[in-house]
């Protein structure tokens with residue numbers, strides 16, 4: 164059993180000392196922020212020995228390592244989670260209590276590090292947690308953005324973005340490692356040198372600009388096993404001194420330029436989710452962290468080994484979507500230009516090391532860089548891509564003689580663009596989707612030509628989530644209950660044990676306990692909502708929740724149109740019984756995504772009208788939770804009754820929020836999309852509320868020019884009414900134009916898109932009926948309790964531990980280690 168490094172007395176002493184040395188204060192005098200810092204340093208102290216021991220073990224045993232390369236790591240707060248994973252949460256809480264300090268209050272002092280947008284970034288964080296917990300050597304590689312995901316304020320119903328200066332008080336858990344800094348070069352030109360003696364050609368980059376990449380390491384604490392892995396995120400600093408010293412002596416102008424380059428590169432996370440904007444700075448960010456990480460990885464390998472051909476035995480690179488796929492060409496460059504290998508050798512290594520995960524089929528998310536931009540910024544890398552493409556197309560033409568269509572579709576360089584996904588597939592030894600349905604769509608639709616040519620590369624890895632953060636930390640009440648009912652805490656590392664809860668599914672007493680816990684969590688959320696949004700909600704009402712990034716395909720618009728419909732019903736038929744509902748939304752819209760922002764405004768407008776209408780007796784409430792992020796997500800999942808997963812079928816690659824709701828006992832109201840399909844398979848269709856078009860039906864409509872929304876509009880007066888209410892001033896203080904664009908998007912082709920391209924009106928009636936089934940089920944308390952409990956009991960498959968085991972067994976082949 165793990166015993167924490169700190170006994171209570173020593174820990175209390177350390178906290179007191181920290182407050183003194185850091186702030187020259189006593190505990191009574193210190194501010195909550197200062198106490199948070201003092202406690203965090205004490206916790207870090209306890210982590211550091213395990214961190215050192217883990218790295219020693221890696222040094223000694225030399226296991227194969229995975230480098231998980233990602234532009235995003237949506238970590239969430241560290242303090243509480245580290246304590247959970249050190250199995251020291253309760254002891255530390257007690258120790259702090261004795262000092263008169265409230266741990267929960269301290270946790271709220273920690274800025275929620277938001278170095279990611281949504282699903283892909285949070286998945287990366289869950290994966291790091293599972294890798295450490297399962298005892299695998301792993302590095303997360305990313306960027307230390309000065310500003311993470313913006314803070315969202317709602318002003319007058321509109322989203323306003325505020326900078327998230329998450330580092331302003333420093334960060335107790337990070338460690339700056341200047342000794343591992345690397346230089347990264349941009350631009351300039353390539354001089355070709357021919358060496359008469361060796362007969363070799365050398366490529367020399369000249370007139371470039373460069374920055375110094377300085378790594379910051381974050382401890383990733385495994386659960387109860389002494390393993391502490393590393394997330395390495397890179398900061399950029401100017402190489403001014405070095406430049407002035409060596410060849411640019413006196414070039415003041417250049418020094419200033421380098422200063423700017425360094426400052427800009429890591430300044431801010433791009434807040435786009437599923438939308439590619441083609442910004443030069445983003446490509447710089449990508450190359451910056453990929454190059455630095457690969458230089459460090461190859462250097463690390465070379466400290467122990469001299470045969471580069473065996474590199475694939477010691478490392479594997481997982482590319483998290485197309486964002487880091489420049490890694491393919493950069494690794495080639497390092498092997499060719501810096502290690503002097505020949506093309507075939509370098510290619511053999513690269514194609515054994517690189518693997519690619521696709522996270523979306525949204526066409527607008529595909530990264531395709533303009534060739535002129537790309538070749539100007541990364542001249543040598545571009546040359547290498549040209550050669551990769553040339554050789555690949557020879558293969559295509561060999562396999563499909565005369566079929567230029569194949570060449571057109573699969574080429575890496577085409578129409579003036581570098582297509583990053585194509586390069587990742589050509590060079591990767593593995594291509595995976597993130598839920599079974601998603602992978603099937605990749606194989607048979609989006610990436611069909613590649614699948615036909617290289618079927619062996621394609622595989623599925625259904626996403627998962629970590630139960631340590633999303634149950635143990637986020638829902639302590641349910642966590643303790645599960646442990647009591649199962650008679651073991653082993654579910655912390657083996658979520659399949661949750662199936663043992665099934666035997667309580669007909670036990671009245673157990674069901675009551677389960678629902679009481681839900682109720683208390685709803686009270687906790689109600690308190691949060693009152694404090695943060697000033698809205699009073701009734702924890703006895705159904706908490707119907709949709710929290711995720713705002714995107715048309717996720718169909719928050721369908722949800723709010725349905726709320727408008729319910730409101731009409733209640734007003735028209737006040738005599739009909741209606742079970743009180745609270746519709747809870749949380750979502751950030753990318754700053755430039757106008758229509759998404761209109762949907763946020765609409766939700767808030769509906770909230771304003773509905774929440775202030777006394778005549779409906781509080782039967783309906785609408786709440787938009789400001790600044791949805793990992794820390795409040797933990798509170799929200801715990802309190803949800805209904806999990807809204809209503810994307811247009813085929814569009815949501817997997818979803819991971821759906822799994823967090825399930826874990827916390829909220830049945831899914833959703834379409835057969837992404838991982839919902841597998842959730843239903845696990846829990847049984849009778850314990851979910853499924854509706855709407857299937858992915859095949861959606862794809863069929865799409866291939867045939869869509870459908871005619873006027874069919875619905877004209878045929879269904881309820882639908883017609885809510886659609887008209889978008890432009891009759893009901894929710895806009897009489898302004899008929901405020902929601903005109905949303906109105907048009909439902910009925911008419913706009914901006915070259917089909918009318919209602921996400922099938923909102925088409926699915927409306929089926930959604931409303933599914934909502935009626937929800938209400939009926941909820942009225943039957945026992946039935947509902949059983950459903951909710953069975954969701955928790957059947958969530959075993961959706962642990963990221965299971966996902967990581969599959970990656971390890973089928974893609975990475977890592978060695979298990981023990982510390």
Ligand code: 26W
Nearest residue numbers: 282283437438439522528597816817818819
């Ligand atoms: C280039 C702009 C951009 C930014 C982010 C394009 C694409 C993205 C991500 C791929 C978007 C994303 O987070 N995708 C989500 O990944 C999750 C983890 O696999 C899935 O569960 C979600 O379904 C998917 O939308």
